[in-house]
Amino acid sequence: MRGALAIGLLLCMQSAFAQDHSQHAMPPSSPTTTDEHAQHREHTTGDDAPGDYRSPVLTDADRAAAFPDLHGHDMSAHMDDDPFVWMVMADRFEWQQGDAVAWEGTAWFGHDRGRLWLRSEGERERNHGTEANIEALWGEPVNAWWDVLAGVRHDISNERLGHHGQDWLAIGVQGLAPYKFEVQATVYIGEGGQSMLQAEVEYELLLTNKLILQPRIEATALGRNDAVRGIGSGLGEVDAGLRLRYEVRREVAPYIGIERAVRFGKTADFARAPGDDAHETRWVAGVRFWF
Numbered sequence: 001m002r003g004a005l006a007i008g009l010l011l012c013m014q015s016a017f018a019q020d021h022s023q024h025a026m027p028p029s030s031p032t033t034t035d036e037h038a039q040h041r042e043h044t045t046g047d048d049a050p051g052d053y054r055s056p057v058l059t060d061a062d063r064a065a066a067f068p069d070l071h072g073h074d075m076s077a078h079m080d081d082d083p084f085v086w087m088v089m090a091d092r093f094e095w096q097q098g099d100a101v102a103w104e105g106t107a108w109f110g111h112d113r114g115r116l117w118l119r120s121e122g123e124r125e126r127n128h129g130t131e132a133n134i135e136a137l138w139g140e141p142v143n144a145w146w147d148v149l150a151g152v153r154h155d156i157s158n159e160r161l162g163h164h165g166q167d168w169l170a171i172g173v174q175g176l177a178p179y180k181f182e183v184q185a186t187v188y189i190g191e192g193g194q195s196m197l198q199a200e201v202e203y204e205l206l207l208t209n210k211l212i213l214q215p216r217i218e219a220t221a222l223g224r225n226d227a228v229r230g231i232g233s234g235l236g237e238v239d240a241g242l243r244l245r246y247e248v249r250r251e252v253a254p255y256i257g258i259e260r261a262v263r264f265g266k267t268a269d270f271a272r273a274p275g276d277d278a279h280e281t282r283w284v285a286g287v288r289f290w291f
Contacts, residue, residue, distance in 0.1 A: 082112050084109075084110065085110070085111070086109040086110075087107065087108055087291075088105070088290060088291055090104075090290070091288055092104040092243075092286060094284045094285060095284065095285055095286060096123075096259065096284050097284070098125070098282060099126045100124065100125040100126070100282070101123070102122070103123075104120070105119070105120050105121075106119050113140065114139070115139050115140075116137075116139075117136075117137040117151075118136055119134070119135040120135070121133055128158060129158030130156065130158060131155075131157060132156045133153055133154065135151060135152070136151050137170060138151055142173075145177075146173055146174070147173065147174055147175055148172075149171065151169075153169075154166075154168075155167075164228070166190055168189060169190075172185050172186030180203065182202040182204075183200070184200045185197070186198050193223075194226065195222070198220050200216070200218040201218075202214060202215070210246055210247045211245075212246075213242070213244050214242070214255075215241070216240070216243070217239070218239045220235075220236050220237050220238075221235045230267065230270035230271060230273075232266020232268075234264070235265065236263065236266075236267035237261060237263050237264070238264070239261045240259070241258065243284070251289055251291060252287065253287065253289070254286070254287045255287070259281070260280070261279070262278070262279050263278045
C-alpha cells in the first residue's frame with residue numbers, strides 16, 4: 001500500500017515539473033511575419049537584378065505604325081539634307097538728292113554646298129548717264145560663316161562720256177565677321193593688266209522689332225590710273241552711308257538716310273577737272289525688298 005502511494009506521488013511531481021518548464025519555452029515564430037520578410041527580400045532582389053529586365057517585343061502592328069505605306073510616293077526629294085534654294089534681294093533701291101537713282105541687288109540660287117551669285121550695283125544721274133556693273137560668281141562655303149567666290153564682272157559705262165564697258169575676272173570672300181559685321185571683299189583683274197579692290201562692310205542695329213539702323217561703308221582702290229573713267233591709282237573713293245528703315249513686313253522696308261562720298265588722290269583730281277566736287281553728300285530715300 002505504501003509503495004503504491006509513493007509511485008503516485010512521484011508521477012504527480014513529474015507532471016507538474018514538465019508543465020512549469022513548458023510555460024517558459026519561447027513561442028514559435030509567426031509564419032505571417034516570416035512570409036512578409038521573405039516576400040520583401042524577393043521583391044528587392046528582383047528590382048536590383050539587371051538580367052530580369054526585358055524589352056517589349058516589336059509586333060507587325062508596331063512596325064506598320066512607325067513606317068506607314070506611302071502608296072507609291074517618292075519622298076526622297078522632301079528628305080534631302082541640302083535642298084535647292086534661292087533668293088532675290090534689292091538691298092538698296094533709292095532716289096538720291098540731285099536727281100539720281102541708285103541700286104544694289106543680289107540674287108543667289110543653289111545649295112548650301114555651292115551657289116550661283118548674281119550681283120549688281122549702279123547709279124543713273126540726269127547729267128552723267130548710267131554707270132553700273134553686273135557680276136556672275138560661283139560661291140562655296142569655307143565654314144559656317146564665310147564663302148569664297150570666283151567669276152566674272154562686266155561694267156556698263158556711259159558711252160556719251162566716252163566710257164566703254166570693261167570685263168573683269170573676280171575672286172573674293174563674303175560673310176559674317178565677329179560682332180555680326182557683314183563683310184564683302186573682291187579683287188578684280190581687268191583688261192590690260194588693270195586691277196581693282198572693292199570692300200564693303202555693313203552692320204544692322206535693331207532699335208525695335210521693326211525699326212533698323214544700317215551703317216555702311218564701301219572703299220575702292222585701283223592698281224593704276226584710269227583717266228577715261230576718272231579713277232586714279234591707290235585708294236580712290238570711300239562711300240559711307242547711314243539708313244534707317246521700317247519693316248512693314250519682313251520682305252518690304254522703306255527707308256531714309258544720308259550718303260557721303262569722298263574721293264582721294266588722283267581720283268579727286270579727275271573729279272575736279274570738269275568742275276565736280278571731290279566730296280559729296282546726298283540725302284536718300286528708298287525701299288529694301290526681297291523675295
